[in-house]
Amino acid sequence: MAKVKGSIVVNIERCKGCGVCLVSCPTGTIEMANEVNGKGYNFAYPAHPELCIGCANCAIVCPDGVITVYKTKI
Amino acid sequence: MKEITGIKEIIKPENLAYRKSNILTDEIMHYCPGCGHSTAHRILAEIIEEEGIQQDTIGVSPVGCSVFLYNYLDIDWQEAAHGRAPALATAIKRLMPEKYVFTYQGDGDLAAIGTAETIHACNRGENFLIIFINNGIYGMTGGQMAPTTLSGMKSSTSPYGRDVKTMGNPLKMTDIVATLPGTYYVTRQSVHTPSNVKKTKRAMRKAFQYQKLDKGTCFIEIVSNCPSGWKMTPVQSNKWMEENMFPFYPLGDLKAPEEPPVQQPKSE
Amino acid sequence: MEKELRLMKGNEAVAEAAIRAGADGYFGYPITPQSEIIEYLMEANPYTTTGMVVLQAESEVAAINMVYGGAGCGKKVMTSSSSPGISLKQEGITYIAGAELPCLIVNVVRGGPGLGTIQPAQSDYFQAVKGGGHGDYHLIVLAPASVQEMADFVDLGFELAFKYRNPVMMLSDGAIGQMMEKVWLSPPKERSKTVPAWATTGKPPTRKRNIITSLELDPDRQEIFNKKLVAKYNEIREKEVRFEEFQCEDAEYLLVAYGTSARVCQKSVELARAQGIKAGLLRPITLFPFPSKQLNKLADKVKLMLAVEMSAGQMVEDVLLSVNGKVPVHYYGRMGGMIPTPDEVVENLKERIIGG
Numbered sequence: 186m187a188k189v190k191g192s193i194v195v196n197i198e199r200c201k202g203c204g205v206c207l208v209s210c211p212t213g214t215i216e217m218a219n220e221v222n223g224k225g226y227n228f229a230y231p232a233h234p235e236l237c238i239g240c241a242n243c244a245i246v247c248p249d250g251v252i253t254v255y256k257t258k259i
Numbered sequence: 260m261k262e263i264t265g266i267k268e269i270i271k272p273e274n275l276a277y278r279k280s281n282i283l284t285d286e287i288m289h290y291c292p293g294c295g296h297s298t299a300h301r302i303l304a305e306i307i308e309e310e311g312i313q314q315d316t317i318g319v320s321p322v323g324c325s326v327f328l329y330n331y332l333d334i335d336w337q338e339a340a341h342g343r344a345p346a347l348a349t350a351i352k353r354l355m356p357e358k359y360v361f362t363y364q365g366d367g368d369l370a371a372i373g374t375a376e377t378i379h380a381c382n383r384g385e386n387f388l389i390i391f392i393n394n395g396i397y398g399m400t401g402g403q404m405a406p407t408t409l410s411g412m413k414s415s416t417s418p419y420g421r422d423v424k425t426m427g428n429p430l431k432m433t434d435i436v437a438t439l440p441g442t443y444y445v446t447r448q449s450v451h452t453p454s455n456v457k458k459t460k461r462a463m464r465k466a467f468q469y470q471k472l473d474k475g476t477c478f479i480e481i482v483s484n485c486p487s488g489w490k491m492t493p494v495q496s497n498k499w500m501e502e503n504m505f506p507f508y509p510l511g512d513l514k515a516p517e518e519p520p521v522q523q524p525k526s527e
Numbered sequence: 528m529e530k531e532l533r534l535m536k537g538n539e540a541v542a543e544a545a546i547r548a549g550a551d552g553y554f555g556y557p558i559t560p561q562s563e564i565i566e567y568l569m570e571a572n573p574y575t576t577t578g579m580v581v582l583q584a585e586s587e588v589a590a591i592n593m594v595y596g597g598a599g600c601g602k603k604v605m606t607s608s609s610s611p612g613i614s615l616k617q618e619g620i621t622y623i624a625g626a627e628l629p630c631l632i633v634n635v636v637r638g639g640p641g642l643g644t645i646q647p648a649q650s651d652y653f654q655a656v657k658g659g660g661h662g663d664y665h666l667i668v669l670a671p672a673s674v675q676e677m678a679d680f681v682d683l684g685f686e687l688a689f690k691y692r693n694p695v696m697m698l699s700d701g702a703i704g705q706m707m708e709k710v711w712l713s714p715p716k717e718r719s720k721t722v723p724a725w726a727t728t729g730k731p732p733t734r735k736r737n738i739i740t741s742l743e744l745d746p747d748r749q750e751i752f753n754k755k756l757v758a759k760y761n762e763i764r765e766k767e768v769r770f771e772e773f774q775c776e777d778a779e780y781l782l783v784a785y786g787t788s789a790r791v792c793q794k795s796v797e798l799a800r801a802q803g804i805k806a807g808l809l810r811p812i813t814l815f816p817f818p819s820k821q822l823n824k825l826a827d828k829v830k831l832m833l834a835v836e837m838s839a840g841q842m843v844e845d846v847l848l849s850v851n852g853k854v855p856v857h858y859y860g861r862m863g864g865m866i867p868t869p870d871e872v873v874e875n876l877k878e879r880i881i882g883g
Contacts, residue, residue: 190266190269191265191269191276192264192265192266192267192268192269192270192274193264193265194262194263194264194265194270195262195263195264196261196262197261197262197263198261199287201291201292201293202292203292203293203486203493203494204293204492204493204494205293205451205493205494205497207494208494209452209453214265222261226292228263230263231263231264231265234264234265234266235266237265237266239269239276241276241277241453242453244277244279245277245453245456245457246298246450246451246452246453246456247298247301248288248290248292248293248294248295248296248297248298248301249287249288249297249301250279250280250283250297250301251279252277253275253277253278253279254275254276254277254278255269255270255271255274255275255276256269256274256276257269257271257274313729313730314729314730314731314732315729316729316730317600317727317728317729319596326742329736329738329740333730333736334729334730334736335727335728335729335730335736335737335738336727336736336737336738336739336740337595337596337599337727337738337739337740338626338738338739338740338741338742339592339595339596340592340595340618340619340622343588343589343592343595343619346584346588346589346590346592346593346595346596347592347593347595347596347599348596349582349589349593349596350552350554350580350582350593350594350595350596350597350600350604351596351597351599351600351727353552353580353582353597354551354552354580354597354600354602354604355600355728358728358729375585375586375588375589376585376588376589376592379584379585379589
């Protein structure tokens, strides 16, 4: 059976660091950064990209729509 | 515009699984981090795009945190006075019945000053959609008590908790309008988890399609959070909402028609 | 097509004129002494002939907001009420002015303040002409003095409303609204198919989205907008003044009155002349813009002016401002729904002449 792998693109300048994507991610791909963006928010980012399965939970729940999701079968 | 990406090889146009709607403008939404308004706007934009109705939709925006809604979705808008959106929408829909018309209102707008307009539009069965964002507080003006604030809940005008004896009970507008024969589809949803977002999208899609049936008012309450007003982090506020708001404002359909929508829902 | 002659009440004439003017919608609420307007429209049922929407709203507040929504779509929409109901509409009216929307609001004035009386009055002049709602704006105010004018001012009102993107008020009173007179009704106009560029009709790819709003949080931009409104009102003052003069060519004493008071004063002029007093009448037809220039001109010829109103004295202030101290300006009026008689006015004029 083909495995599905995903890759997210996070617009970190528009991220407000709400953290809702992190708790929605089933694989632990996302973490909140220690650094801040231009607005002072600790933005979300794919800390463990290899774990991403492209389910798009993060993007679906993101209030500001800062995440774009790609996925493919390996 | 800085981005952080995952595995770069996967990022190709043919692999696109999700992007935000092009009905959303480039303006950064002014809402607090984690606010349900942003999510609701986002999925409203997605539905308008997916249903292909940008050219035929007129929205009526409220007074409240979402007063600048018209800056975020690229459709024609009318800004209503506080609470009056259903009156504006009544005229718009009656004068242009072939268009898609909706109001987007908060708890003060819809359930305090706008109570009469809400109930009477629903009672006349006006053929538009009312989207009701209920977070039990007045966000824009600094966190005062709303008609939907829970008993015992603290706010800046109920600092010791809402006392129902002197301040009245929280008002369940959705239940009230569901009893009116003029409403066709009445449901209560949320947007704080991916599965709830998907359910809300399904509800919105149905509601827009139902406008073609001319069967009455559709009413979608979105029970939502207010991290700033409730003085919690976004994740904490979603948990608090699940534990406190949902038992009083339970999610689900209060009134659902049996006929299916005109077109089958497109895949999400 | 020919005009049609009918015998009608003022209120009924407004309703019939609205249908013939090609109005797209009427949103109203019952209140004495103007409920005939919505009753006539409901019975005429123009939705089945012209497609005009007629809706009884749940309140005057809802009705004016329906007018806002319809006007935002570029449609010819109107409402009507009487004094207490017009007070309810003030929020909606200032929003309509702030969003620069066209519409017609008919006020069939009754005595106030508060619930007042159902008898006619002219005590809403300040509310109509000076504000009523908050902020710097003006209504164009048309004051009919006959059933004919109540009919004619519907089409004129819509024309001015769309020309300037501004709400227009027809300030009538309970006497004219209720009286029956002959009226020539214009042949029906088709409802317009033209869509103004600013209207919300659904955003096609060929234009930016239209937003109807009166909100602007940036003070620089809001001041620019306020100045734009000021310029608009100045243009209206230049171009849209309307008035009627009766025996003013050789008048030594000028009566100033509008609406029902003007009808009374017309008789008073005749009675005064019969007694050798050279009286004349200036009847403002537009209360905003007020015929200030004409009054100022007449102040060079006459010895005094007497403003006659069914109020405690409201329009008299604009007469005072217009003549700017050139001649004495007096006021005579009745209140509470009472209408002055022509004799009373002549007696008061004589007292003023003697009094100096």
